[in-house]
Amino acid sequence: MTHQITVHEKDDRTPVGRPGPAPARSGLRGHPWLTLLAVAVGVMMVTLDGTIVAVANPAIQQDLGASLADVQWITNGYLLALAVSLVTAGKLGDRFGHRQTFLIGIVGFAAASAAIGLSTGVALVIGFRVAQGLFGALLMPAALGLLRATFPAEKLNMAIGIWGMVIGASTAAGPIVGGLLVEHVSWQSVFFINVPVGILALALGLVILLDHRAENAPRSFDIPGVVLLSAAMFSLVWALIKASEWGWGDGRTLLFLAVSVVCFVLFAVWESRAAEPLIPLGMFRSLPLSAGTVLMVLMAFAFMGGLFFVTFYLQNVHGMSPVDSGLHLLPLTGMMIVGSPLAGAAITAVGPRIPLVAGMAATAVACFGMSGLTPGTSTLEMSLWFALLGLGLAPVMVGATEVIVGNAPLELSGVAGGLQQAAMQVGGSLGTAVLGAVMARTVGDSFGDKWRAAQLPPLTPEQQALAEKGVQVGISPVPPGAPPKLAEAITGVAHDTFVSGMSTAFTVAGAVAVLAAVVACFTRRGENAAAGAGAAHV
Secondary structure (H helix, E strand, O other): OOOOOOOOOOEEEEEEOOOOOOOOOOOOOOHHHHHHHHHHHHHHHHHHHHHHHHHHHHHHHHHHHOOOHHHHHHHHHHHHHHHHHHHHHHHHHHHHHHHHHHHHHHHHHHHHHHHHHOOOOOHHHHOOOHHHHHHHHHHHHHHHHHHHHHHHHHHHHHHHHHHHHHHHHHHHHHHHHHHHHHHHHHHHHHHHOOHHHHHHHHHHHHHHHOOEOOOOOOOOOOOHHHHHHHHHHHHHHHHHHHOOOOOOOOHHHHHHHHHHHHHHHHHHHHHEEEEEEEHHHHHOOHHHHHHHHHHHHHHHHHHHHHHHHHOOOOOOOOHHHHHHHHHOOOOHHHHHHHHHHHHHHOOEEEEEHHHHHHHHHHHHHHHHOOOHOOOOOOOHHHHHHHHHHHHHHHHHHHHHHHHHHHHOOHHHHHHOOOOOOHHHHHHHHHHHHHHHHHHHHHHHHHHHHHHHHHHOOOOHHHHHHHHHHHHHOOOOOOOOOOOOHHEEEEHHHHHHHHHHHHHHHHHHHHHHHHHHHHOOOOOOOOHHHHHHHOOOOO
16 A cells, blocks of 8 residues: 655655655656665765775885875775764664765865875874765765665666666776876875766755755754764774784783673663664664675675775785786676676565575675686786675665665664674674784695795794785785795795685684575565655654
8 A cells, every 4th residue: 555645845854754656757866766866976085995095005114204004094084084984874863864964075075085195294184084084984885875765666666776887887997097197197196086076976965965854853952962972983994904014912902892792782781772873773673674684794895805905915915016906807896787687676576585695695605616716817817706796785785774774764864874884894804813814824824835835944933924914815925136046936935825825814714604695585675665766754
């Protein structure tokens, strides 16, 4: 049975009542597909930045005289700010309107990018990267909130599919565009490019975006909840970032993990008593929403954790430039670009469960296949596994997003969008940390034996420890001036050891993908998806 909705328009806000068909829109403002265009341009700016900066880091280090720790902070400062702020930023959108938070995110992200390009010291770069993370956190959940509120249920999956295609395309373009800009212009241009993109996104947003508001949208803000969740997320992500340096058994790592657990428990206790909680715990009574969140964590674990080593494999083992390695990854990102809208259509037709299970099964096969990569693997073989991985990931990116956002009531669509993005960040950080530990353990166990078996000159404990750190990222510890035969032997040992570690890491990633396929069996179409296009939770 279909209920008519009551719509009252005043300025750019549309409070919405009961679920029903989307009201017809005339003109530009609030048009669903134009809304998708405006949202896509803003999202493209953020996702492009996610991969483009990695290419610029070596140039930044050289130009500004930064230490390795400084360069790590350029990445970690952004990641921490983003992960800590996503859910809170989504709540801001639910409270004050997704249009407003999206536009503020666009302006702030572009301004912070310009400030980085004008920075003369690494401390300023790090500070403005943190600002980028905060404004990016405002932008991403708001984008999903706008799509959820604008599109009718039967077209929401296709919209999210195209949204995923934009993410895949900009992710793929990052290393290529970044490499070209750094090589032919400057590292500053990597950040300046966000300014014209931000201006375009702002212009489109001002003209096109319509701010939908649910009648029962939150009226207050849960400050204690924000503080507790932020502390919990910061402690968790910080422990994951530093675990490879400190060690998993180190007291500092365990301390931050313990603080994270305590803060999450206190957060849950507080949320169960708060009048208007940051994340109503009742959301997680929806088994599909909970399964979708876990699925997103596991998918990001396998994908981002495994991909972390692929870039080192291409550049340090095969000797490719950043641009060449980006081109070799095009089968992966290309299949994500092609597969995302197709996945959206399939999920609309048959629901998310079958595409999600099939997608994670394909991801698992691809991970197990990539565990067999060697230093001499051909481009064709690599491309086949990369393409299968992209094909498997596409329905998961689309379907898990729809399951999370579609099973949350409209007035919590921003929180749901923040939850989806936070799950990806935590999963990616966890995958990188755990698989990094797997690599370190494998290298530590086998490097010395392989070195001695090759009858290479003995190493002191200090030399071996230093060599193993390089081998963990595929770098050969060839001393300056080494004879060609010795250099070839050392390189062979280093690459064989790295590939052995990468094989183990991909095997673990494949096992996690199998677990994710099981979790995907508990998903179903969003119960509140019919509330899309301007309708609240039934």
